[in-house]
Amino acid sequence: MMAVSYYTEEGLQKLKDELRELQTKGRADIAKQIAEARDKGDLSENAEYDAAKDAQGLLELKIAKLEKVVGDARVMDASQIDLSKVSVLSTVKIKNVKNGMEMKYTLVAESEADLKAGKVSVESPIGKGLLGHKIGEIATVEAPAGKIDFEIMDISM
Numbered sequence: 001m002m003a004v005s006y007y008t009e010e011g012l013q014k015l016k017d018e019l020r021e022l023q024t025k026g027r028a029d030i031a032k033q034i035a036e037a038r039d040k041g042d043l044s045e046n047a048e049y050d051a052a053k054d055a056q057g058l059l060e061l062k063i064a065k066l067e068k069v070v071g072d073a074r075v076m077d078a079s080q081i082d083l084s085k086v087s088v089l090s091t092v093k094i095k096n097v098k099n100g101m102e103m104k105y106t107l108v109a110e111s112e113a114d115l116k117a118g119k120v121s122v123e124s125p126i127g128k129g130l131l132g133h134k135i136g137e138i139a140t141v142e143a144p145a146g147k148i149d150f151e152i153m154d155i156s157m
Contacts, residue, residue: 005069006076006088011112015073019066022059030056069111083155086130086139088122093154094130097138102153107131 007015030052037049076089086092091106105120107130113121120127129141133152141148 005073005109005111007073007109007112008089009075011109012070012073012075015066015070015111019063019070022063022066026059026063030059083157085132085134086152086155087132089157091118091156092130092152093156094139094150095153097149097151105130 033052034049034056037046037052040046040048043049083090086107088107088109091104093102093104095102105118105126107122107127108119110121110123113119113124122128122131125142125144129139130150130152133139135152135155137152139150139152141150
């Protein structure tokens with residue numbers, strides 16, 4: 001099963017840049033480490049060589065994983081977003097029913113999440129709890145501290 005993830009244009013570009021960096025500079029750095037370790041002699045007792053080969057394996061694993069993410073990624077078209085309910089890339093203004101505190105979050109893909117910037121992952125408890133709700137509805141979020149009820153105040157781009 002293919003796991004399609006939606007990203008902003010900027011978020012997908014960051015992933016592509018990271019992938020390109022690993023494929024070029026990352027691979028070149030590892031090849032250099034392996035060559036330097038190989039030049040130090042007997043490979044059977046060469047811990048540096050073993051460490052460099054392990055690092056190479058981990059790098060290739062990371063590259064393969066990132067290639068899959070980028071391959072399955074789709075850029076979200078803002079004009080296609082249904083603002084009648086909370087969805088990926090929508091900005092939602094919520095009010096904590098218990099204490100009246102208001103917050104504003106934009107729901108984004110896991111890799112773009114940045115709480116300081118008000119971007120929460122659709123995979124997070126808040127993201128999952130808000131998805132699909134409409135203005136005026138109460139969304140119950142399963143937080144580590146227990147269940148929290150939020151009223152959906154506004155949905156925008």
